[in-house]
Amino acid sequence: MKALLFALMLLAFMGKDPVNTLKCYRCGMFYCKFQLPCLNSDDLCFTVIPRNGKQILFTTNGCTKKCPRAGPRTKVKCCSTDFCN
Numbered sequence: 462m463k464a465l466l467f468a469l470m471l472l473a474f475m476g477k478d479p480v481n482t483l484k485c486y487r488c489g490m491f492y493c494k495f496q497l498p499c500l501n502s503d504d505l506c507f508t509v510i511p512r513n514g515k516q517i518l519f520t521t522n523g524c525t526k527k528c529p530r531a532g533p534r535t536k537v538k539c540c541s542t543d544f545c546n
Contacts, residue, residue, distance in 0.1 A: 463468030487523040506546035510536040
């Protein structure tokens with residue numbers, strides 16, 4: 462319920478039409494399934510998964526204009542459809 466209220470408040474402040482924008486999952490602390498619209502300038506969803514040896518660390522995801530670069534210990538996924546990340 463709090464996530465829904467937050468999303469509605471965010472939309473009100475952004476003044477955007479969420480129907481015509483890409484929608485991606487975004488992280489909030491340990492919960493990475495907030496469904497929020499992207500900015501009109503963002504046309505990709507991304508997920509970044511850092512690794513420390515075999516242990517997966519805190520995952521980050523959201524909207525972006527350009528896919529982040531993967532590092533030696535980082536897996537990156539980018540896609541262009543709603544909630545693909």
